[in-house]
Amino acid sequence: MVADELTPPPEVETSLDLNELKLSDQGHEDNGCTAEEALATAQLLYAVSNPTSRELHEEAARSLPGGNTRSLLHNAPFPIAIKRGTGYSLVSEDGHTYTGLVGELTAGLFGHSNPLIHSTLKATLDNVGLSLGATTRLESQHARLMCDRFGLDRVRFTNSGTEANMHAIQAARRYTGKRKVVVFAGGYHGAVFCFASGAPASNNVDLGDWVVAEFNNVCDARAKIEGTDGVAAVLVEGMQGAGPCIVGTDDFLQAVQASARKAGAVFILDEVMTSRLAPGGLQSLVGFKPDLTSFGKYLGGGITFGAFGGRLDIMAVYDPRVANSLAHSGTFNNNTLGMSAGYVGLSQIYTPEVAVAFNKVGDDLRSKLQDAAVGTKMTVTGRGSVLGIHFLKDGRKELLSVKQRQDEVQLKELFWFEMLVDGFWITRRGSIALVMGTPQSELDRFVSGVERFLKRHEKFVKI
Template identity: 95%
Template sequence: MGTKKMGADVLTPPPEIENSLALDKLKLSDQGHEGNDCTAEALATAQLLYVVSNPASRELHEEAAKSLPGGNTRSLLHNAPFPIAIKRGSGYSLISEDGHTYTDLVGELTAGLFGHSNPLIHSTLKAALDNVGLSLGATTRLESQHARLMCDRFGLDRVRFTNSGTEANMHAIQAARRYTGKRKVVVFAGGYHGAVFCFASGAPASNNVDLDDWVVAEFNNVADARAKIEGTDGVAAVLVEGMQGAGPCIVGTDDFLQAVQASARKAGAVFILDEVMTSRLAPGGLQSLVSLKPDLTSFGKYLGGGITFGAFGGRLDIMAVYDPRVANSLAHSGTFNNNTLGMSAGYVGLSQIYTPEVAVAFNKVGDDLRSKLQDASVGTKMTVTGRGSVLGIHFLKDGRKELLSVKERQDDVQLKELFGFEMLVDGFWITRRGSIALVMGTPQSELDRFVSCVKRFLKRHEKFVKL
C-alpha cells in the first residue's frame, strides 16, 4: 500500500490472500459487487490486498466501533470494509497508522488547501495562542480584519461568521425568510448545502430540516428552474451551487446560472450562491468567473486556514436583519463564531498565502490536470468533471464525457471502487466517490505520476473499462 507499491503494472496479492483459510477469516463485504464477473474478481483481489495491508487501521476501527456508531463520527469518511486511519499529515502527504505514505488528493474536500504543515499557518496559530488566547467570550480585532478582507475579496457589503458551511447556509436562508416574509426555498437535485440540506437523490434527505419548505428543480435545466422559481408561491430564496461538490464536481453552465439568478430576481426571491467549496476557484470566487452577483453568498472550508469556519454575506439591506442594534432583528449565536484561531489563520491564509495571483496560477494547474486526465479517458467509461483545482473522476456505464446532472450519472460502482483501492496502492489518497481537491505545494511531478497511474489503471483493466 502507499509508496511501497507505487507504479505497479500488476497488482499481486500477498501470500496471505492465496490461503483459503485467511480468506474466510477476513469475512469481506461483497455488497454492491454484482455484475461483471471480471470486475468483481479484480475488486475482490484489491479489497483483500487492502485488508491485509492495513491491520492497524482495521484494529483501530474495531476499537472505535465500541464507542462510536459504526466506528465513525463523519459519514463521508466511512469506507467498507473499514477506513484507513491516518496518523499524521505533512505538507501534501498523509501517513497512515500502518506506515503507508499517500499524496493527498482529497484536500479535506477543499478545506485542506494550505496542506498539513504550512509554516505561516503554524506560526500564526502559535502567535494567536501565545498573544491572544482562546475562548475569550468577547469581540477582538481579529474578526473585523478578516471580515474586511472577505468583503473586499468577494464583493460583500457585510459578512457574518459561523462554524461551518452548514451553519452559513442555515443563517443565509433565515435571512432570506425574514427579509421576504416568505418560507419556501428552491434548490436543485444533486445539491449539497450541509449536513441537513442534502438533495442528492433529487428529493430532500430524510434528516433535512424544514421538509415541507423545499422545492427541488433540475440542475442545468433552465426551463425547469424558471418554472419552479417563478411558478411557485411563497419562494423566499433560491439556493444553488455553481458547481455541485457532491456530484462530485458537476459544473453549472453559465447560461443556467445566469437564468437562475434572473428568475430569482423576477420572483422577488433572495438569490443565494453556495460558494463553500468553490470560492477558491478564482480570486473572487466562482461567481466572478460567470459574472454573477448573488444577493447572499455562503462560504466555508479553507477560509478558516484549516480551522473550523463558515461565513455568509452580501447585500447590506438583507444582512441588516442580523444587526443587533435594530429592534426585532434576528439573533445569530455561536460560541465559536469568532474563535481566535480561525480568525487569525483565515486572515493570513487569504491575505498572504492564497493571494489573487496565487489563486489564478493554482487553478490553472487544476485545469491542466483535468485536461490530461480527460485525454487519457477517451474511449473508456472514465470521465473527469470539475473546474480549476477541484475535480471529480467518474466511471459511467455509458461513458459520456459531459455530465450535466446527477440524473445523467449512471455509475459503474465496481469500477469506481476498484479505482479507489488501486490508487491507494499507487500512493494516492482520494475519496471513493472520486472527489479531488488539490493541495498547495503538491509537486507537479506527483500530479504527472497520478496521470501515469490512471493511464496504467485504464490499460490494466482495459477489457472492462473500454466502451
C-alpha cells in the same frame, strides 16, 4: 464487524498469493477475471495491508456508532486511519505514505502543516489566547478582507458551511416574509441540506419548504422559481461538489439569478467549495452578483469555519442595533484561531495571483485526465483545482446533472482501492481538491497511475 463490511469469500482468502496481488509499475491484465473478482482481490490486499487500521476501527466502534463520526469517511471493510500529515502527504497508522488529493474536501487548501499558518496559530495562542468570550480585532480584519475579496457589503461568521447556509436562508425568510426555498437535484448545502436523490434527505430540516428543480435545466428552474408561490430564496451551487464536481453552465446560472429576481426571491450562491476557484470566487468567473453568498472550508485556514454575506439591506436583519432583528449566536463564531489563520491564509498565502496560477494547474490536470479517458467509461468533471473522476456506464464525457450519472459502482470502488496501492489519497466518490505545494511530478505520477489503471482493466473500462 459492522453490518456493511465486505469480506472476500473464504476460498479467495486461502487461494491467493499476496505477492500476486500487488500492482506492478507496468500493470497487468485481468487474465480473464471479472470486475467483481478484481474488486474482491483489491479488497483483500487492502485488508491484509492495513491491520492496524482495522484494529483502530474495531476499537472506535466500541464508542462511536460504526466507529464513525463523519459519514463520508466510512468505507468497507474499514477505513484507513491516518497518523499524521505533512505538507501535501499523509502517513497511515500502518506506515503507508500517500500523496493527499482529498484536500479535506477543499478545506485543506494550505496542506497539513503550512509554516505560516503554523506560526500564526502559535502566535495567536501565545499573544491572544482562546475562548475570550468577547469581540477582537481579529474578526473585523478578516471580515474586511472577505468583503473586499468577494464583493460583499457585510459578512457574518459561523462554524461551518452548513450553518452559513442555514443563517443565509433565515435571512432570506425574514427579508421576504416568505418560507419556501428552491434548490437543485444533486445539491449539497450541509449536513441537513442534502438533495442527492433529487428529493430532500430524511434528516433535512424544514422538509415541507423545499422545491427541488433540475440542475442545468433552465426551463425547469424557471418554472419552479417563477411558478411557485411563497419562494423566499433560491439556493444553488455553481458547481455541485457532491456530484462530484458537476459544473453549472453559465447560461443556467444566469437564468437562475434572473428568475430569482423576477420572483422577488433572495438569490443565494453556495460558494463553500468554490470560492477558491478564482480570486473572487466562482461568481467572478460567471460574471454575476448573488444577493447572498455562503462560504466555508479553507477560509478558516484549516480551523472550523463558515461565513455568509452580501447585500447590506438583507444582512441588516442580523444587526443587533436594530429592534426585532434576528439573533445569530455561536460560541465559536469568532474563535481567535480561525479568525487569525483565515486572515493570514487569504491575505498572505492564497493571494489573487496565486489563486489564478493554482487553478490553472488544476485545469491542466483535468485536461490530461480527460485525454487519458478517451474511449473509456471514465469521465472527468470540475473546474480549476477541484475535480471529479467518474466511471459511467455510457461513458458520456459531458455530465450536466446527477440524473445523467449512471455509475459503474464496481469500477469506481476498484479505482479507489488501486489508487491507494499507488500511493494516492482520494475520496471514494472520486473527488479531488488539490493541495498547495503538491509537486508537479506527483500530479504527473497520478496521471500515469490512472493511465495504468485504464490499461490494466481495459476490458472493463472500454466503451
